[in-house]
Amino acid sequence: MLGFFEKLGDNALYYINQAGRMGIFLLLSLVSIFRPPFKLSPVIKQIYVIGALSIFVIIFTGAFTGMVLGLQLYHTLSKFGAVGALGSAVSLSLIRELGPVLSALMVTGRAGSAICAEVGIMRISEQVDALECMAIDPHKYIMAPKFLAGIISLPLLTAVFDVVGIFGGYLVGVKLLGADESSYFAGMYKDVEFEDVYMGIIKSLCFGLLLTWICTAKGYYVHMQRGGGFGAEGVSSATTNAVVLASVTILVFDYFLTSVLL
Amino acid sequence: MKKITIETGVGIFIVCGLLSLAYLSVKLGDVNLFGSQQYPLTARFANVSGLKVGARVEIAGVTVGKVSNIHLNDYEAQVELLIEPDVKLQEDSIASIRTQGIIGDKYVKIKTGGLQEYINPGGEILETESSIELEELVSKYIFEKEKP
Amino acid sequence: MNTKTIIQLIDVFKSFGSQQVLKGVNLPIAEGKTTVIVGGSGQGKSLIIKHILGLMKPDSGKVLFDSREINKVSKKELMEIRMNFGVLFQNAALFDSMTVFDNVALPLRERTKKSEEEIMNIVHEKLSMMDLEGSDDKYPAQLSGGMRKRAGLARALVLNPKIIFFDEPTTGLDAAKSNEIYRVFFKTQAQLKYTSVIVSHDVPKILKLADYVALLHGGVVQGCLTPEEFQLSDNPLVKEYVETTMGSLYSSEMEEGI
Numbered sequence: 096m097l098g099f100f101e102k103l104g105d106n107a108l109y110y111i112n113q114a115g116r117m118g119i120f121l122l123l124s125l126v127s128i129f130r131p132p133f134k135l136s137p138v139i140k141q142i143y144v145i146g147a148l149s150i151f152v153i154i155f156t157g158a159f160t161g162m163v164l165g166l167q168l169y170h171t172l173s174k175f176g177a178v179g180a181l182g183s184a185v186s187l188s189l190i191r192e193l194g195p196v197l198s199a200l201m202v203t204g205r206a207g208s209a210i211c212a213e214v215g216i217m218r219i220s221e222q223v224d225a226l227e228c229m230a231i232d233p234h235k236y237i238m239a240p241k242f243l244a245g246i247i248s249l250p251l252l253t254a255v256f257d258v259v260g261i262f263g264g265y266l267v268g269v270k271l272l273g274a275d276e277s278s279y280f281a282g283m284y285k286d287v288e289f290e291d292v293y294m295g296i297i298k299s300l301c302f303g304l305l306l307t308w309i310c311t312a313k314g315y316y317v318h319m320q321r322g323g324g325f326g327a328e329g330v331s332s333a334t335t336n337a338v339v340l341a342s343v344t345i346l347v348f349d350y351f352l353t354s355v356l357l
Numbered sequence: 358m359k360k361i362t363i364e365t366g367v368g369i370f371i372v373c374g375l376l377s378l379a380y381l382s383v384k385l386g387d388v389n390l391f392g393s394q395q396y397p398l399t400a401r402f403a404n405v406s407g408l409k410v411g412a413r414v415e416i417a418g419v420t421v422g423k424v425s426n427i428h429l430n431d432y433e434a435q436v437e438l439l440i441e442p443d444v445k446l447q448e449d450s451i452a453s454i455r456t457q458g459i460i461g462d463k464y465v466k467i468k469t470g471g472l473q474e475y476i477n478p479g480g481e482i483l484e485t486e487s488s489i490e491l492e493e494l495v496s497k498y499i500f501e502k503e504k505p
Numbered sequence: 506m507n508t509k510t511i512i513q514l515i516d517v518f519k520s521f522g523s524q525q526v527l528k529g530v531n532l533p534i535a536e537g538k539t540t541v542i543v544g545g546s547g548q549g550k551s552l553i554i555k556h557i558l559g560l561m562k563p564d565s566g567k568v569l570f571d572s573r574e575i576n577k578v579s580k581k582e583l584m585e586i587r588m589n590f591g592v593l594f595q596n597a598a599l600f601d602s603m604t605v606f607d608n609v610a611l612p613l614r615e616r617t618k619k620s621e622e623e624i625m626n627i628v629h630e631k632l633s634m635m636d637l638e639g640s641d642d643k644y645p646a647q648l649s650g651g652m653r654k655r656a657g658l659a660r661a662l663v664l665n666p667k668i669i670f671f672d673e674p675t676t677g678l679d680a681a682k683s684n685e686i687y688r689v690f691f692k693t694q695a696q697l698k699y700t701s702v703i704v705s706h707d708v709p710k711i712l713k714l715a716d717y718v719a720l721l722h723g724g725v726v727q728g729c730l731t732p733e734e735f736q737l738s739d740n741p742l743v744k745e746y747v748e749t750t751m752g753s754l755y756s757s758e759m760e761e762g763i
Contacts (some may be wrong), residue, residue, distance in 0.1 A: 137362060142362045142364060142367050142370070142371075143364075143366050143367045143370075145411075146367070146370050146371075146374070147366040147367050148366070148370070150370055150373065162454065180400035186385065190381065190385070206521055216601075217600075220596055220598055220601075221594040221595065221598040222598045222599075222600055222601075223486065223556075223594060224555075224560055224592075224594065224598065225558075225592065225594055225598035227558075227560060228558050228560070228590055228591075228592045228613070229587070229611065229612045229616065229618055229660075229664075230584040230585075230587040230588050230612075231611070231612070231615045231616070234583075236615070248370075248373070248374075250378065250380065251370065251371065251373070251374020251375065251377070252374065254374055254375075254377035254378040254381055255374055255377045255380055256382065258377040258380055282384060284384065284385060287385040288411060289382060291385075292381045292382045292385060293383075295376075316433055328524070
C-alpha cells in the first residue's frame with residue numbers, strides 16, 4: 096500500500112519537474128530569439144528542413160484529404176439536396192480545422208522527429224556541453240532558428256495544404272461526381288470569411304510553436320528522461336515520446352483554441 | 358552547390374506558401390489589400406430578426422454590397438451597409454429585409470427610387486421595410502381564420 | 506607548492522538519486538601546470554571537469570576559479586569565465602553538420618568580431634599546428650578517431666584559453682594514435698603555455714606529462730602529488746593503484762621485448 100503512494104508521489108514529482116523544465120526551456124528559447132545577434136542563414140537552413148522538405152508530403156496529404164472530403168460531403172449533402180454547399184463545406188472544414196491540424200501532425204512526424212533526434216544526438220555526444228563551454232548559448236544557437244522556422248513554416252504549409260485540398264475537393268466533387276462547378280466556387284467565396292482564414296493561421300502558428308517546442312525540448316533533455324537516457328536507445332525513446340506528446344498536445348490544443356477563437 | 362539548393366528550396370517554398378496564403382485571404386477571406394473602396398450607408402429597421410453581419414445587399418437580384426454591422430440604436434436596429442463604389446442610390450430608395458426562399462438566408466434588398474439626388478457616402482436610407490416573420494404571418498393567418 | 510592555484514574544489518559533494526558519486530572532493534589546480542586526474546571507471550572523474558566548467562552544480566561545496574565561485578556567479582559572468590576555458594571532450598564533440606573548418610571557426614564567429622579573413626588565418630594556423638592541413642572541408646564523420654580528437658583540440662585552442670580540459674583524450678585510440686595526441690599536446694603546451702587538466706586512465710604514459718597527479722577513489726581525491734611522489738606514495742589506495750597499473754606496464758614492456 097505504501098508502495099503505491101511512493102510510486103504516485105514519484106510520478107507526480109517527475110512530471111511536475113518535467114513540466115517546469117520544459118516551461119523554462121520554452122521561455123529561454125523564446126527570449127533568445129529576440130536577443131542579438133540575428134543571423135538569417137541558420138533560420139533559412141531550418142526552414143528548409145522543416146518547411147521546404149515537408150512540402151511534398153503536405154501537397155500529397157492535402158490533395159487526398161480534400162478529395163475524400165469532396166467524396167464524403169457530396170454524398171452527405173446530396174441526401175439533403177444541398178450539393179450546392181459542397182464548396183463551402185469542403186473549404187471551411189479545411190481552412191478551419193483539417194488544414195492546420197493535419198499539416199501540424201504531418202510536420203511533427205516528418206520534421207519534428209528529425210529535430211528531436213538531432214538535438215538528442217547533440218546532447219549525448221556532448222555537443223551541447225561543448226557549446227556551453229565555448230560560452231555559446233545553446234538556446235540561441237540551436238533552438239532559436241528552429242523555433243523561428245517552425246513558426247514561419249507551419250502557416251505557409253497549412254495554406255498550401257488548404258489550397259491543394261480545395262482543388263482536390265473540386266476534382267472529386269465537380270469533375271468526378273458532377274456537382275455544379277460555379278456553385279462550388281461561388282459558395283466558397285461567399286461563405287468563407289476572413290475570420291475563418293485568420294483562425295486557421297492562428298492555429299497553425301500555435302501548432303508550429305508547440306511542435307518545435309516539444310520536439311526540441313525532448314531532445315535537449317534526453318539525458319534526464321526516465322529509464323536511462325543514454326546512447327541511441329535514449330534518443331530513440333525520446334523521439335517516440337516527442338512525436339506522441341506533440342501529436343496529442345496538438346489535438347488537445349486544437350479543441351481549446353477552437354473554443355477560444357469561435 | 359549545396360547551399361544554392363537549400364536557398365532555392367526555401368525560396369520556392371516561401372513563394373508557394375505566400376501565394377496560397379494570399380489566395381485564401383484575398384480571394385476567399387475577402388481581404389481588400391488596397392483599402393476598402395466600398396462606401397458606407399446606414400439604415401434603420403424596426404426589426405432585423407435573422408439578418409447577419411456579412412449578409413448580401415442586392416439590387417434587382419445583383420449583389421452590390423454587404424452588411425458590415427448591426428446594432429441597437431434608440432430601440433431600433435441600425436444596420437450599416439457597405440456598397441460598391443460604382444452603385445449610386447437615390448434619396449428615395451427603399452431598403453427592405455427579405456428572405457431567400459422560405460427558410461433561406463436573410464438579405465437586404467434595395468428598391469431604387471426616382472429622384473435625381475443621390476445619398477452621399479455615410480448617409481442614411483430613410484425608407485425601410487422590416488423583416489417579415491414567417492411565424493407572425495402564419496399565426497396571423499390562423500387567428501384571423503378562427504375569429505369569425 | 507609555490508605556484509598560484511587557479512582552480513580549487515573544496516568539499517564537493519554530488520549524488521544522482523540515491524547514488525553518491527563525489528563525497529567531498531578537494532583538489533587544487535596549479536596555474537601553468539598539468540594536473541592529471543586518474544582513477545577507475547565510474548569514479549566520477551569526468552564529473553569533476555563538468556563541475557569546474559559549471560555544467561553541473563555540486564550538492565554542496567565550492568568550486569573556485571580565481572576566487573570566484575563558479576556555481577554562484579550569474580549566467581553572464583559564467584560565460585565570461587568560460588572564455589578562459591577550452592575543452593576537448595571524450596568524443597571530441599564536433600558538430601556533425603559542419604565541416605572541420607566551420608567547427609574550429611565557430612567560437613571565433615560566435616564570440617569575437619573578427620573578419621572572415623582573420624578567422625581563416627587563425628583557423629588554418631591551429632589546424633596546421635594539429636597536422637590537419639587540407640581537412641578543411643571534411644565532415645567529422647569522414648575523419649579517423651585521432652584526427653577528430655585533434656580537430657577538437659584545435660577548436661579548444663582557437664580562442665587561446667588559459668586552461669584546457671582533456672576528458673579522456675586517448676580513449677578509443679590505439680597506441681600510435683594516442684602517442685600522436687600526446688606529441689601534439691606537448692608541442693602546443695610548449696607554445697601556448699596553458700594550464701591543463703587531464704582526465705585519463707592511460708596511467709603509465711600520462712605520468713610523463715603530469716606535473717601533478719590526483720587519484721580519485723571512493724568519491725574522494727587521494728592526494729594531489731607529483732608523479733614521483735605518486736609512485737612512491739605510502740597511501741595504500743595509491744599504492745594499490747600504482748601496482749596494478751604499473752604492473753601491466755612492466756609486463757607489456759616485457760612482452761614487447763620478446
